[in-house]
Amino acid sequence: MTLVALIPARGGSKGIPRKNLALCGGRSLLDWTAEAALHSGVVDRAVLSTDDQDIAETGRALGLEVPFLRPLDLAGDAASMLGVMQHCLAELTRAGETIEAIVLLQPTSPFRRAHHVRESIAKFRENQAQSLVSVVRVPHRFVPEGQMREKDGFLSPYFGGGIGRTTRQEKELLFARNGPAVLIVRSSVLDAGLLYGDSIVGYEMDELSSLDIDTPEELRLADHLLRTGYVR
Structure with a gap:
């Protein structure tokens, strides 16, 4: 069965225009997440879900697969992440793939590294959970x-x-979702129309690694931390 890293990167972000291609520490947000997925060594495929041709081309250049373009009804502000994950699952299943789980890695978490992905997947499998979500301590x-x-x-x-x-x-x-930086969901849970299921395990990340970029101020902060070497 295939373990798929899914990177969602639509083109129409509003708070930070073209956010997924925004530079942070000299590299795009998409680049940082592509590296985390590809260098983790534990996912079978690293797939980019986008509605945007420019983002698709950038993703391919980074080594990501772009086997489909996301439909417009899943590219707006109101589109749910559940719908995006279900669409990916359906497309890959239609192509003959048997999916174990989808590992969602959002580009807005530039400090999530390959070791976070590896450790999350190890914990997910060790606990035989239906889902895993990365969290930060409240x-x-x-x-x-x-x-x-x-x-x-x-x-x-x-x-x-x-x-x-x-x-x-x-x-x-107490813990809170940190974006989440990592969300792993079994295909059977997604097929049932659920995002988490009944057995959810958490993967704790420190506050700095949990930075989730929503605003220009957060992007500037992340850029500063990378350029000064405070985060590597």
């Missing part, structure tokens, strides 16, 4: 029990009652 100040709301100029606990646990050591350890 800072203790953002744990829900510490949230407050303002009314008439005064603050009160968001969930009512008292202030609750206040020290980092007392608070529950």
Whole structure:
């Protein structure tokens, strides 16, 4: 069975025009993710899903496969990632491939490296999970029990009652998806119309590696960290 790395890179991003081709540390965001997929050594195919011919040509030059172009109904702002993954699965299955799982690697995570991909896949298989999602630890100040709301100029606990646990050591350890930088889903789960399924394992990444670029400011920050050698 085939393990497919899928890199989604549509052409019509709004917040950062042509975001997937935007330069970061002298290389495009697409380039960084292509390298992570191709150098991981654990995926059988590295496929680019795009609606854009320029992005498709760039992807091919980086060593990615572009066996299809994404239809327009999956290229808009409202397109779901589930739909994009299902489309890839359907296209490859139609071509005779038997897919174990799809490893989604979004170009907006330029600090996700090949070793993150390898470790994620190892954990996914070790746990025989239906899906794996990369996560980052939630800072203790953002744990829900510490949230407050303002009314008439005064603050009160968001969930009512008292202030609750206040020290980092007392608070529950929580995680949040970090983009996600890595999402692995079995083909059977996608066929059922689901993105995660019932058995989900998390792969924890540090806060810096979890940077997910949505804004020009985040792109400038990532570019600075790469150019100064703070991130390699």
